[in-house]
Amino acid sequence: MLNYRIILFAFAFIFGIIFSxxxxxxxxxxxxxxxxxxxxxxxxxxxxxxxxxxxxxYTKSVAAxxxxxxxxxxxxxxxxxVQEETIAFEILDxxxxxxxxxxxxxxxxxxxxxxxxxxxxxxxxxxxxxxxQQDAINQAVETIRNRLxxxxxxxxxxxxQGEDKILVEIPGIKTAADEQRIRELIARTARLEMMAVxxxxxxxxxxxxxxxxxxxxxxxxxxxxxxxxxxxxxEIPILDGSMLSDATVGFDENNQPVINFVLNAQGGKIFGDFxxxxxxxxxxxxxxxxxxxxxxxxxxxxxxxxxxxxxxQVSEAHDVAIALRSGALLAPVYTLExxxxxPSLGADSIKASSIALAMGFVVVALFxxxxxxxxxxxxxxxLVANLFLILAVMALFGATLTLPGMAGxxxxxxxxxxxxxxxxxxxxxxxxxxxxxxxxxxxxYANAFSAIWDGNITTLIAATVLYGYGTGAxxxxxxxxxxxxxxxxLTAILxxxxxxxxxxxxxxxxxxxxxxxxKGKGK
Amino acid sequence: xEALKFNQSVGFMKNSMKFGTVSLILVLASWVLLATxxxxxxxxxxGGTLIQVQYDTxxxxxxxxxxxxxxxxxxxxxxxxxxxxxxxxxxxxxxxxTVGDDVGDNIKKAIATTGNFEIRRVDMVGxxxxxELKEKGVMSMFLAILGILFYVSFRFEWRFxxxxxxxxxxxxxxxxxxxxxxxxxxxLDILAAILTLLGYSLNDTIIVFDRIREGLQSVKSSKLxxxxxxxxxxxxxxxxxxxxxxFFVVLVLYLFxxxxxxxxxxxxxxxxxxxxxSSIFVASPMLLWFKFSVVDYRTKQVQREKRERExxxxxxxxxxxxx
Numbered sequence: 001m002l003n004y005r006i007i008l009f010a011f012a013f014i015f016g017i018i019f020s021x022x023x024x025x026x027x028x029x030x031x032x033x034x035x036x037x038x039x040x041x042x043x044x045x046x047x048x049x050x051x052x053x054x055x056x057x058y059t060k061s062v063a064a065x066x067x068x069x070x071x072x073x074x075x076x077x078x079x080x081x082v083q084e085e086t087i088a089f090e091i092l093d094x095x096x097x098x099x100x101x102x103x104x105x106x107x108x109x110x111x112x113x114x115x116x117x118x119x120x121x122x123x124x125x126x127x128x129x130x131x132x133q134q135d136a137i138n139q140a141v142e143t144i145r146n147r148l149x150x151x152x153x154x155x156x157x158x159x160x161q162g163e164d165k166i167l168v169e170i171p172g173i174k175t176a177a178d179e180q181r182i183r184e185l186i187a188r189t190a191r192l193e194m195m196a197v198x199x200x201x202x203x204x205x206x207x208x209x210x211x212x213x214x215x216x217x218x219x220x221x222x223x224x225x226x227x228x229x230x231x232x233x234x235e236i237p238i239l240d241g242s243m244l245s246d247a248t249v250g251f252d253e254n255n256q257p258v259i260n261f262v263l264n265a266q267g268g269k270i271f272g273d274f275x276x277x278x279x280x281x282x283x284x285x286x287x288x289x290x291x292x293x294x295x296x297x298x299x300x301x302x303x304x305x306x307x308x309x310x311x312x313q314v315s316e317a318h319d320v321a322i323a324l325r326s327g328a329l330l331a332p333v334y335t336l337e338x339x340x341x342x343p344s345l346g347a348d349s350i351k352a353s354s355i356a357l358a359m360g361f362v363v364v365a366l367f368x369x370x371x372x373x374x375x376x377x378x379x380x381x382x383l384v385a386n387l388f389l390i391l392a393v394m395a396l397f398g399a400t401l402t403l404p405g406m407a408g409x410x411x412x413x414x415x416x417x418x419x420x421x422x423x424x425x426x427x428x429x430x431x432x433x434x435x436x437x438x439x440x441x442x443x444x445y446a447n448a449f450s451a452i453w454d455g456n457i458t459t460l461i462a463a464t465v466l467y468g469y470g471t472g473a474x475x476x477x478x479x480x481x482x483x484x485x486x487x488x489x490l491t492a493i494l495x496x497x498x499x500x501x502x503x504x505x506x507x508x509x510x511x512x513x514x515x516x517x518x519k520g521k522g523k
Numbered sequence: 524x525e526a527l528k529f530n531q532s533v534g535f536m537k538n539s540m541k542f543g544t545v546s547l548i549l550v551l552a553s554w555v556l557l558a559t560x561x562x563x564x565x566x567x568x569x570g571g572t573l574i575q576v577q578y579d580t581x582x583x584x585x586x587x588x589x590x591x592x593x594x595x596x597x598x599x600x601x602x603x604x605x606x607x608x609x610x611x612x613x614x615x616x617x618x619x620x621t622v623g624d625d626v627g628d629n630i631k632k633a634i635a636t637t638g639n640f641e642i643r644r645v646d647m648v649g650x651x652x653x654x655e656l657k658e659k660g661v662m663s664m665f666l667a668i669l670g671i672l673f674y675v676s677f678r679f680e681w682r683f684x685x686x687x688x689x690x691x692x693x694x695x696x697x698x699x700x701x702x703x704x705x706x707x708x709x710x711l712d713i714l715a716a717i718l719t720l721l722g723y724s725l726n727d728t729i730i731v732f733d734r735i736r737e738g739l740q741s742v743k744s745s746k747l748x749x750x751x752x753x754x755x756x757x758x759x760x761x762x763x764x765x766x767x768x769x770f771f772v773v774l775v776l777y778l779f780x781x782x783x784x785x786x787x788x789x790x791x792x793x794x795x796x797x798x799x800x801s802s803i804f805v806a807s808p809m810l811l812w813f814k815f816s817v818v819d820y821r822t823k824q825v826q827r828e829k830r831e832r833e834x835x836x837x838x839x840x841x842x843x844x845x846x
Contacts, residue, residue: 045622046652047622048620176631176641176642180623180624180628183622183623183625184622184623184624186622186623187621187622187623188623333622334620334621334622335618335619335620335621335622335625335647335649336620336649336651336652337647337648337649337652338625338627338645338646338647339644339645339646339647340627340644340645340646341643341644342641342642342643342644344577344641344643345575345577345643345644348781349781349783352779352780352781353780353781353784355779355780356772356775356776356779356780356781359775359779360771360772360775360776363771363772363775364768364771364772367767367768367771368768370524371524371526371764403781403783403784404712404715404784404787407776407780407784407787407788410772410773410775410776410780411719411769411772411773411776411791413768413772414768414769414770414771414772414773415723415768415769417768418726418765418768418769421761421764421765421767421768422730422761422765425760425761425764426761428525429757447737450733451729451730451733454674454675454678454725454729454733455723455725455726455729455730457674458671458674458675458721458722458723458725458726458729459719459722459723459726460722461667461670461671461674461722462667462670462671462718462719462721462722462723463718463719463722464670465663465666465667465670465718466663466667466715466718466719468663468666469659469660469662469663469714469718471656471711473711474711474712474714474715477715477719478715481719517524517525518525
């Protein structure tokens with residue numbers, strides 16, 4: 001006997017089976033449920049951005065521009081220094097004040113330029129500071145994504161979270177060593193700078209303090225391999241990594257891995273001009289504030305090519321090249337939260353939660369049959385349909401299944417048959433009062449509905465709040481339990497009702513014990 | 524099979540004061556515990572680092588402790604077995620903000636000599652994130668209670684709504700009391716369990732109240748005690764059985780679902796038990812204490828029906844063109 005309930009239920013059942021098959025068999029085609037990082041293993045990180053560093057380096061780059069413009073126009077200046085967001089310098093020839101003003105106003109953006117006679121100051125505007133901060137975050141998101149893509153990772157997620165945080169999620173990391181390597185790649189600032197050695201004062205570098213160096217417009221940086229060896233370098237770099245157009249891994253004559261880089265046109269010109277003027281002096285190749293080499297310039301270097309050499313491992317050189325190509329982070333990132341799960345633990349979690357699901361199902365199914373007879377079997381059919389439906393809906397929406405999500409499915413097994421317990425108890429009650437089977441079933445469903453409905457709605461309210469609270473894995477729990485409850489309304493209420501309707505003629509009052517598990521006195 | 528079937532009403536209301544007192548003591552004790560002992564916040568809320576390590580053989584817990592105590596960074600680290608003898612959890616209060624070479628990597632180096640092991644999980648939550656989660660957690664509890672309160676008062680008479688929400692507060696309080704008493708670590712999963720209980724614990728109460736609402740019309744006696752006794756007795760098997768199926772699966776989850784979700788399933792186990800108890804013994808007597816009157820309710824119901832009838836009559840007359 002067909003009725004609209006059984007037809008709907010059959011559709012839902014078939015729909016559930018068809019769309020959950022790809023997830024169950026893990027086939028390559030079709031939409032599948034994504035496993036959460038806690039089940040398949042992977043790295044979840046919430047990063048903060050030190051945007052004050054971006055402001056510092058923006059200020060420094062403004063200073064570099066000023067220096068370049070003044071040098072280019074052969075305006076003589078002195079005491080060019082950087083303090084927080086302010087750059088100060090002095091023009092020696094007072095006749096050139098106006099010219100300096102017009103030149104710099106044309107070249108500089110986001111800066112307030114003012115002068116007191118020949119003493120100039122340039123300060124970043126508040127808008128520029130805000131913009132620099134936001135740029136730093138957006139650029140970090142882009143850059144990290146770029147690096148992970150180039151590293152060849154499966155499906156990394158890199159997204160801005162809130163105003164100033166970055167969410168990074170990387171599934172499928174095989175070993176702890178790989179995980180650390182990936183983290184280092186993410187965090188590598190990769191700020192490449194070419195800096196002139198202060199040949200006049202470098203002899204005194206070992207007795208000089210940072211503050212003293214700063215007074216001369218210099219910085220003290222250490223050698224990458226020998227902490228004892230210090231260099232005194234001009235604070236404002238000749239050029240930096242933003243003028244890089246490519247970086248690749250190569251090998252030097254000793255078969256040591258090196259990184260070859262190519263500068264863009266502007267970088268090439270600056271590099272060429274500087275090397276032409278500085279023959280016989282040294283120029284340091286600085287990566288992330290460590291000096292990699294400081295060769296003496298023998299002649300003008302054209303073509304804008306250079307090399308970073310050090311005792312690199314091949315993998316390290318590879319990662320540095322990626323970082324250089326994808327650009328420096330305008331500001332360093334730091335960890336706010338990190339959760340990493342190894343693949344073996346993920347597999348164990350899948351195993352444990354699947355066992356719990358199977359056992360929970362068996363216990364509940366047996367109990368229902370034992371206690372309710374055929375009515376229990378009918379409830380179990382609905383339960384199976386429910387499980388398929390949960391998987392199908394999650395697969396269609398590309399939802400993520402987490403460990404708490406698995407717990408949610410297990411819990412749904414208990415909650416979904418709840419509805420059938422309420423209905424069956426109502427039916428039994430009516431049968432015991434002597435009503436006919438048809439009447440007992442109809443009224444049983446009608447009477448039970450409000451209690452089931454209210455119970456489900458309150459659970460849904462709590463689950464919705466939980467989803468909104470939403471932190472990774474917990475969101476998965478809220479999701480499965482919500483989908484499970486909604487599906488149970490279709491399967492446990494509508495579906496079982498439909499089944500009763502279609503088999504009603506077969507239910508004989510003599511066999512009431514078989515059908516509903518009670519002696520009863522149904523007519 | 525049938526269980527908990529009674530041919531006569533069970534006298535629950537006669538003993539309502541006893542159950543009320545027991546519940547009140549339990550709730551107050553839970554609050555006192557919470558105020559004095561307080562939650563044992565895990566790293567999700569307190570911040571810190573947790574590292575799960577699996578050894579090839581039995582984990583050398585004491586050796587790991589000794590090795591870590593010799594370092595400056597990890598002195599006083601908490602090292603315990605986790606689920607089985609091969610696995611341990613190392614917990615420290617500090618976090619590192621360095622992305623590249625972090626606490627997890629350092630611990631790995633520090634315990635390198637203790638045997639053959641694999642780092643299976645590293646969770647690190649900075650204090651700022653922990654505080655944010657705490658704030659949002661309290662907020663979400665509040666929102667969930669508010670949402671449920673709205674829904675229930677929309678569905679039931681106000682005394683019913685108040686009673687069911689108080690029963691909810693009762694269940695959650697005692698569950699939290701158990702968590703504090705056993706010093707179970709409060710992490711995100713526990714919050715999820717408590718929010719689930721918020722939604723689920725009403726389930727049983729609603730079944731009883733639903734029946735009382737029916738009984739108000741069908742039971743002959745106009746004494747509320749009798750109506751409640753009758754309704755609670757009739758729903759007794761249903762109330763216990765509905766929770767039973769959920770209880771089964773949570774028990775299975777607790778026993779076989781793996782160590783990671785133990786806290787979660789334990790919270791649910793306690794909450795479900797307390798929730799079932801409160802639906803039977805605590806929620807309904809509250810109606811009595813709130814001076815719910817069966818006679819008033821019936822009078823109002825009769826009046827409402829009368830109004831409906833009159834309205835229908837008027838409508839019929841209007842349609843026939845009499846009016």
